[in-house]
Amino acid sequence: MRGKVLSYDDYTGSGLISGDDGVRYTFTRGGLMGGAREAFPGSTVDFEIANGTAANIYIIGGAPLNLSGDKNRIVAALLAFVLGGIGIHKFYLGKTTAGVLMLLGGTVGWITFGFVPALVYLIAFIEFIIYLLKTDGDFHRDYVAGNKSWF
Structure with missing residues (x-):
């Protein structure tokens, strides 16, 4: 599924993704794939849903830093x-x-x-x-x- 990162706290390693289905999914740093260590709000991501949370998250469109x-x-x-x-x-x-x-x-x-x-x-x-x-x-x-x- 695709979605956008709504928030991410690097200190706790957790964040929130808004899926294209309109549901919000929590995630942790451990779910980031492809060598990513953090996700910026606004980044477009591709992810799987496991037990109601986002997992195997790939950042496919970086958020503009501005x-x-x-x-x-x-x-x-x-x-x-x-x-x-x-x-x-x-x-x-x-x-x-x-x-x-x-x-x-x-x-x-x-x-x-x-x-x-x-x-x-x-x-x-x-x-x-x-x-x-x-x-x-x-x-x-x-x-x-x-x-x-x-x-």
Whole structure:
């Protein structure tokens, strides 16, 4: 049967598929086949039904990573490198509190004789490197779908 992934939590390894028959089926990471380790919401899948759950799940159409305004890791990395001292990459990722902290540290922080702005630029550079080294899936899980604001 075919269907679409509605949700997937990589930490618990479980998710929900909406089958073409209109029924929702739960699944676990163990049911993913073809070398897949996770399934993104919106992915088209082919699966079998076993005991009311989805099994032998093959991802046949990947979900676009830009679902509902998802963010691109390369854009975030470039923003961190170029404008990271004022936290623009944080605002891009929707992490407003972290963005405001970096903005204040990078601008008003100069009253600390450059210590706070230097720290802010160092954090931005470290995040630039981390964003580049992460896979698209890991970046999406940690910084877009997840609640991770720092490193």
